[in-house]
Amino acid sequence: MNTMTYKGYQGKFEYDQDADIFHGEVLHLNDVVTFQGRSIDELKKALADSVEDYLLLCKEVGKEPEKPFSGRFNIRISPELHKKIVNKALQDGMSLNAWICQKLEECTL
Incomplete structure (x- = not known):
């Protein structure tokens, strides 16, 4: 996939x-x-112009522009797994959120 980014907004493109x-x-x-x-x-x-137009339009109509990524996502897991990872986070002296962020960070290095 061909992509480029402007102000955190990622665009994909192709050639016709x-x-x-x-x-x-x-x-x-x-x-x-x-x-x-x-x-x-x-x-x-054109990507920069389109993003700027989007941001301007949102402002004109009083709408909060969408952020490409909010930093939040929901995940559904079994109650058993939920309990296990909460206990592991507590053993490591961390909140569940901090523990999961650390594990995800380790996976992406």
Whole structure:
């Protein structure tokens, strides 16, 4: 997947050979924000313009712009696993949230 980022908003794009143009969409939003350009430089500018337009539109209509990632996610696990990891976090002297963040961080290194 080809991606680029502007102000934390990630856009994916592809090349349409028939139309001889790159086109893309900003990811991880409920709203649809698109961009296009004939070159990578045009595409970068179009992404920036589209994000800025999105932010301006949100301001004009009094809507809080969506953040690509809030830093929160919900996960469903079995009660047994929940109990096990709470106990492990307590053994390590940590809150459940801190313990899980540490384990996730270890997985991504």
